[in-house]
Amino acid sequence: METSEFIISGDTAGIEWRVPVFRFKGRDAKAPSVYLQAALHANELPGTALLHFLLERLRKADADGAILGDITVVPQANPIGLAQSHFGEMQGRFDLGSRTNFNRDFPLIALVERETLLDDLDRRSAADRLKRRLLHAALGADLVLDLHCDDESLQYAYIDDAFWPEAADLAGELDMQAVFLSDGESTAFEEAVGHAFKHQGGDRLKSVPGRLAVTVELRGRRDVYPDMAKRDADGVWAFLVGRGVVADPAYEAKPYAGPALPLDNIEMVRAPEPGTILFHRNIGEPVKAGDLLATLITRPGAADGTLEVKAGHDGLIATRSSARYARRGDDLMKIACHEATRKDRKPGTLED
Known part of the structure; x- marks a missing residue:
């Protein structure tokens, strides 16, 4: 396992933000690569807990030689929002400096334009630099999971219909109770990734086999418990096994039987x-x-x-x-x- 950081300099003197990144090198060049992140909305923490426990399994798998595809994990993607406290309550959804949602205004580019995301970063705000660094990292993978949560909520996901029904395996492994089929027409992180996957350098693709960009809603904001996070981590682990990213002979697929609604x-x-x-x-x-x-x-x-x-x-x-x-x-x-x-x-x- 390799650990590193994205360093985002602040918009005022003496400030910088650090984003921890964990990377595992796969031993099979043909296996899918994966990017996992949580807490882009900094006060949505079920995904951070999930990735904490998933990283335990991935470190063991790495030691056992069971990791087949490259894996990148960003368990706390938004240190800017994490540090925003107003009258004792974290303001993790919106950037207080620009008043924009941390999960909006991601650049919509073709996949072949990935490297342009890092052009002229010094001229951009800290929040914009953070978004571009995260998107650049995600576009280096085949499978991208952005872990969020709702307020009080069932387990569900937003999935572009270009990735459905292939993504039903993720819904099954995470015991989702609903899937919302999005239209891919926003500037949210997941849809910016999907836009790049569907516009790889030419005309828009109606389906993208072997690719995935999804927003997973891990129930509600207060649903941060050890047993729950471990079960969710097991679900993501099973998804990775099913997609050939990690090896586990004990794997048994769970079908998805819930609704998929526009x-x-x-x-x-x-x-x-x-x-x-x-x-x-x-x-x-x-x-x-x-x-x-x-x-x-x-x-x-x-x-x-x-x-x-x-x-x-x-x-x-x-x-x-x-x-x-x-x-x-x-x-x-x-x-x-x-x-x-x-x-x-x-x-x-x-x-x-």
Whole structure:
């Protein structure tokens, strides 16, 4: 195993950021290469715990000569966000200097343009340099997993339909309860990788066998427990074995039996007015159109001071907000539905 660091100089004097990187050299040049990262949103830590335990297995596999393909692991990808604390709470999703999401505004380039990502880095902000270094590293691999989590959530993933259904093996090994098929039209990290894979130097490819770029949502932000992280690490390990990246004679594949739904089928349940949230339904529960999901106490104490929020479609509650007060328009839930929920959804991500 080789350890190194990306060093990102700060935008003010005396500051620099260090990103630890772990690399394993495979012994089979024909085996797929893999890039794994976690905590690009710095306050989403289930993936960091997963990779900590996965690295234990990879070090042993390295000593046993069981690593076939090159593996790069970045267990804590965003030291800038990790250091941002406002009134005692980490602000790991948005860069406070530029007010941009750490998982947006990645360059959309063809794979043959990979080296241009490192051009003129000194002229760019620290957050932009970090994004370009991470993307450059990822584009050197065949299989790319970006580990995130939601607020309160089932285990699910965003996967470009160019990689589906080949990526069903990952969904099965990680016991995912849903897959959201993205349209590849945003500037998020995973979709920037997918864009490069689909535009390798010529026309856009409709499918890219042997390649993968995926955002894995490892349940909710508070789901950081040793047994859970070890099970997830075992799932990623099994995925690597199944893809021929590591060798393990005990491997048995787990099929995926859950739904794979386009983003048009996701109902974003939002608060029509501000208020205290009283949830009536939990993640993982099926709902029917018209079912009561939450009550908002909009005017506490008033006889008519509540507002009911109901499901617009049949489906499965995939995520729920951990907040118990909503501003007007805040997301309360995502429901994975059996049909399209709206006709006017713009391509791209579901949330900022």
